[in-house]
Amino acid sequence: MPARILIIEDEALVAMELRFVLEDLGHDVVGVAATAKSARDIVHESEIDLALVDIHLSDGPTGIDLGRELEQDLGVSVLFMTGNPGMVRDGVAGAIGVLSKPADEQAVQTAVDYAMRRRQGQPVQYAPPGLQLFG
Incomplete structure (x- = not known):
């Protein structure tokens, strides 16, 4: 099932590549945001299923708080994507x-696929390789 996905990534080449991959997989990339503010603007204008959130954005290390806000306040499923996974090793509530x-x-x-199955309440047995789950 195609998902409506928001990419929150400040490196343009990384965001572009991720967008191509997701669109090739049949997903609808609703937008790309490089700052927490631009991400909030997109979320308030669009229906989003899943946000792929980098931790360090153009406006600083705002991704963790943004991810928490998207999940808890706006009901958007959140997967962090970062080169520094240790920064969220203790997990982020709701993500x-x-x-x-x-x-x-x-x-x-x-x-x-895993994130969308969880969002839809489908049974998931194992996390895919490379995905570190939060409690």
Whole structure:
């Protein structure tokens, strides 16, 4: 089932590659945001199922708080994608988990599929390789 996904990533090439991968997989990329503010603007204008959130954005290390807000206040499922997974090793309330960057197409696909199955209440037995789940 295609998901409506928001990419929150400040590195344009990373965001572009991620967008291509997700669209090739049949998902609808609703938007790309490089700052917490632009991400909030997109979320308030669009219906989003899943946000892929980097921790360090153009406006600083705002991704953790943003991810928490998206999940808890707005009902958006959150997967963090970062080159520094240790920054969220204790987990973030409500978020599904963290995928280490760089992540290949297969890792992105299995992580998004896993996140969407959880969002829809479908049974999931195992986390896909490369996805570190939060409690």
